[in-house]
Amino acid sequence: MADKETTKEKNGSDFRNGTTIDNVVGRRGLPMIQTHKKVMDSSEICHDDSSPSVKAQTIHELHSLQKKKNNKSTPNTPIRSSTTTQSPFASISEEERQKQKQQLQSISESLASLTRETGPKVVKGDPASKGSSSHVDHHQHSPLISTAFDVSDSALKFTHVLYNLSPAELYEQAIKYEKGSFITATGALATLSGAKTGRSPRDKRVVKDQTTQHDLWWGKGSPNIEMDEHTFLVNRERAVDYLNSLEKVYVNDQFLNWDPEHRIKVRIVSARAYHSLFMHNMCIRPTPEELEEFGTPDFTIYNAGQFPCNRFTHYMTSSTSIDMNLTRKEMVILGTQYAGEMKKGLFSLMHYLMPKRNILSLHSGCNMGKNGDVALFFGLSGTGKTTLSTDHNRYLIGDDEHCWSENGVSNIEGGCYAKCVDLSKDKEPDIWNAIKFGTVLENVVFDEHTRDVDFSDKSVTENTRAAYPIEYIPNARIPCVAPHAKNVILLACDAFGVLPPVSKLSLAQTMYHFISGYTALVAGTEDGIKEPQATFSACFGAAFIMMHPTKYATMLAEKMQKHGATGWLVNTGWSGGSYGSGNRIKLAYTRKIIDAIHSGCLLNAKYIKTEVFGLEIPTAIDGVPSEILDPINTWFEKKAYQDTLLKLAGLFKNNFDGFVSYKIGKDQKLTEEIVSAGPIF
Numbered sequence: 001m002a003d004k005e006t007t008k009e010k011n012g013s014d015f016r017n018g019t020t021i022d023n024v025v026g027r028r029g030l031p032m033i034q035t036h037k038k039v040m041d042s043s044e045i046c047h048d049d050s051s052p053s054v055k056a057q058t059i060h061e062l063h064s065l066q067k068k069k070n071n072k073s074t075p076n077t078p079i080r081s082s083t084t085t086q087s088p089f090a091s092i093s094e095e096e097r098q099k100q101k102q103q104l105q106s107i108s109e110s111l112a113s114l115t116r117e118t119g120p121k122v123v124k125g126d127p128a129s130k131g132s133s134s135h136v137d138h139h140q141h142s143p144l145i146s147t148a149f150d151v152s153d154s155a156l157k158f159t160h161v162l163y164n165l166s167p168a169e170l171y172e173q174a175i176k177y178e179k180g181s182f183i184t185a186t187g188a189l190a191t192l193s194g195a196k197t198g199r200s201p202r203d204k205r206v207v208k209d210q211t212t213q214h215d216l217w218w219g220k221g222s223p224n225i226e227m228d229e230h231t232f233l234v235n236r237e238r239a240v241d242y243l244n245s246l247e248k249v250y251v252n253d254q255f256l257n258w259d260p261e262h263r264i265k266v267r268i269v270s271a272r273a274y275h276s277l278f279m280h281n282m283c284i285r286p287t288p289e290e291l292e293e294f295g296t297p298d299f300t301i302y303n304a305g306q307f308p309c310n311r312f313t314h315y316m317t318s319s320t321s322i323d324m325n326l327t328r329k330e331m332v333i334l335g336t337q338y339a340g341e342m343k344k345g346l347f348s349l350m351h352y353l354m355p356k357r358n359i360l361s362l363h364s365g366c367n368m369g370k371n372g373d374v375a376l377f378f379g380l381s382g383t384g385k386t387t388l389s390t391d392h393n394r395y396l397i398g399d400d401e402h403c404w405s406e407n408g409v410s411n412i413e414g415g416c417y418a419k420c421v422d423l424s425k426d427k428e429p430d431i432w433n434a435i436k437f438g439t440v441l442e443n444v445v446f447d448e449h450t451r452d453v454d455f456s457d458k459s460v461t462e463n464t465r466a467a468y469p470i471e472y473i474p475n476a477r478i479p480c481v482a483p484h485a486k487n488v489i490l491l492a493c494d495a496f497g498v499l500p501p502v503s504k505l506s507l508a509q510t511m512y513h514f515i516s517g518y519t520a521l522v523a524g525t526e527d528g529i530k531e532p533q534a535t536f537s538a539c540f541g542a543a544f545i546m547m548h549p550t551k552y553a554t555m556l557a558e559k560m561q562k563h564g565a566t567g568w569l570v571n572t573g574w575s576g577g578s579y580g581s582g583n584r585i586k587l588a589y590t591r592k593i594i595d596a597i598h599s600g601c602l603l604n605a606k607y608i609k610t611e612v613f614g615l616e617i618p619t620a621i622d623g624v625p626s627e628i629l630d631p632i633n634t635w636f637e638k639k640a641y642q643d644t645l646l647k648l649a650g651l652f653k654n655n656f657d658g659f660v661s662y663k664i665g666k667d668q669k670l671t672e673e674i675v676s677a678g679p680i681f
């Protein structure tokens with residue numbers, strides 16, 4: 001290569017020096033046309049004066065000009081040594097040198113094996129780029145097992161760290177190294193999450209130790225399947241060894257919670273650019289100054305998702321394991337590349353940390369009107385939190401995870417994670433427009449040539465997703481904080497089609513439905529299951545809570561009482577029959593219902609009470625056909641409606657039996673009211 005260039009340059013300079021044309025091109029074809037009459041002497045250079053010449057002497061230098069090195073304003077790009085400096089620290093101040101050294105040391109500590117004598121040799125920058133820095137941090141730490149001179153091959157190798165890369169850099173990494181990465185027509189990064197296209201709640205394990213055995217909810221109904229400390233360490237070692245065996249890992253240092261008083265520092269170590277970009281979008285992005293001062297993280301995720309867990313390991317029932325250790329402040333992911341595990345894993349962490357500070361963590365979306373009225377949207381996956389909180393007429397605070405403290409409501413995240421199946425530009429314009437450069441599009445199908453995404457195509461999965469930074473929604477409120485909630489909207493996607501499109505709830509009813517957490521999973525594509533499956537997920541997110549549901553319910557009741565919030569139950573599911581015979585309530589109608597809640601119109605509307613569930617339903621809402629407000633009107637077969645209603649009521653009752661013995665709030669009266677706020681039949 002170098003030889004060729006030298007030859008080329010030689011020929012060029014011969015010509016420029018005024019050697020006769022024939023001499024230069026003579027034997028190689030047509031003579032070139034001479035534009036300069038005068039034959040120049042050797043000191044003159046022939047060039048085209050119309051544009052200034054490039055300020056580089058060599059092609060190498062030209063390429064080095066293309067990328068501006070700017071450590072001060074963009075410290076979240078990897079620090080690469082320039083072509084002229086030997087060390088990445090050569091051109092920076094002593095203070096900066098120390099900071100960067102500490103950063104590397106901290107990463108080395110994160111990645112340290114617990115059974116060998118040293119942390120890995122970490123080095124910053126892409127191993128593929130020639131100028132990659134060579135600073136090594138061979139970090140010493142205290143091992144669990146102390147063997148005097150235990151030098152392993154892994155201790156001799158470098159692990160390159162790609163630290164807080166920008167979306168553009170991560171795009172390049174993904175496209176170059178991760179099969180299945182493509183740029184779509186609107187600039188999003190399409191990726192595949194591999195064999196797992198959804199969460200694996202049955203593979204989630206939580207370490208039960210002296211602290212957590214008392215703090216957490218264990219046993220029947222709890223999402224916390226126990227594992228012991230030792231097994232966690234076995235899996236941690238497996239993940240860390242896997243990550244260190246790679247040529248490079250991605251490290252994201254970011255924040256959770258927009259409330260500055262309760263901000264949590266998280267570090268995510270992962271093997272894929274897809275995972276790094278996903279978390280870049282989903283967590284709060286630090287400013288360059290904040291990143292410089294980051295220090296030690298409060299919690300670390302080791303995502304070794306491409307690598308399976310070992311089924312001979314105790315507690316493992318599949319090749320997938322998502323392990324949470326609250327005492328060590330670590331989470332390990334093995335055997336699943338579904339990015340949602342990281343986001344929801346951190347949410348579980350917040351469901352532990354925040355209530356300990358007397359802050360309520362919520363599986364809800366949140367938005368705010370022009371007058372400062374705040375609404376929360378609780379609901380399980382697919383019930384409409386993201387869709388309904390993204391409202392062109394209101395400020396978006398967040399779509400999925402929030403905290404409610406003495407200061408008001410704050411978003412935990414820095415991004416949104418929207419379902420994309422059947423996404424339409426007309427019905428959901430803000431989400432549609434957010435799918436652009438920087439957005440991660442998981443498991444979608446697109447045209448091979450035009451790269452237009454077909455959102456109706458479920459070939460890979462029905463759970464196609466878009467993860468984008470919250471500021472991609474034009475009316476997002478930054479910082480994502482809001483005053484106390486005025487309306488608490490419980491979303492249930494009722495596939496039985498018997499719950500009213502909207503009901504106004506008493507506080508006791510709100511608690512009853514919050515603890516029940518009813519929605520229906522539609523089997524649809526699954527073989528065998530012909531009818532919808534009711535799911536009761538306490539607090540509308542049982543998979544993510546860490547303590548007993550009544551802990552969260554008590555806090556919610558107190559906050560709603562204190563701030564005078566109204567509870568609502570909104571059915572975003574079926575009407576006029578169950579799944580299969582009826583239809584899903586039109587999104588346009590649900591939006592009108594939500595509008596009427598926000599505006600305050602619905603609070604003072606005329607109500608009638610339903611049988612069995614005892615729900616208060618309005619008789620009229622602007623823009624919604626009145627006959628659909630009472631579901632019985634929409635069913636052709638009234639008997640079928642009654643039977644289905646009673647069937648659902650029975651399911652509610654069975655589910656709630658598990659909670660009747662728990663006290664909610666300070667006075668016994670509320671508990672009794674809650675128990676009797678369920679269906680009566």
Ligand SMILES: Nc1ncnc2c1ncn2[C@@H]1O[C@H](COP(=O)(O)OP(=O)(O)O)[C@@H](O)[C@H]1O
Pocket residue numbers: 379380381382383384385386387388399417418419420421572573584585586587588590
């Ligand atoms: N009436 C309705 N209300 C809310 N969402 C609806 C309705 N009808 C259809 N949908 C669709 O249901 C899905 C709701 O998903 P999403 O808002 O992402 O839920 P979540 O954020 O709670 O997981 C979206 O694809 C939305 O288009």
Ligand SMILES: C=C(OP(=O)(O)O)C(=O)O
Pocket residue numbers: 198199340344379380381382386400417
């Ligand atoms: C990402 C998830 O959340 P949701 O569907 O509520 O947006 C999930 O449940 O895996």
Ligand SMILES: [Ca+2]
Pocket residue numbers: 385386399400417418419
């Ligand atoms: Ca969502």
Ligand SMILES: [Mn+2]
Pocket residue numbers: 380381385400
């Ligand atoms: Mn969610």
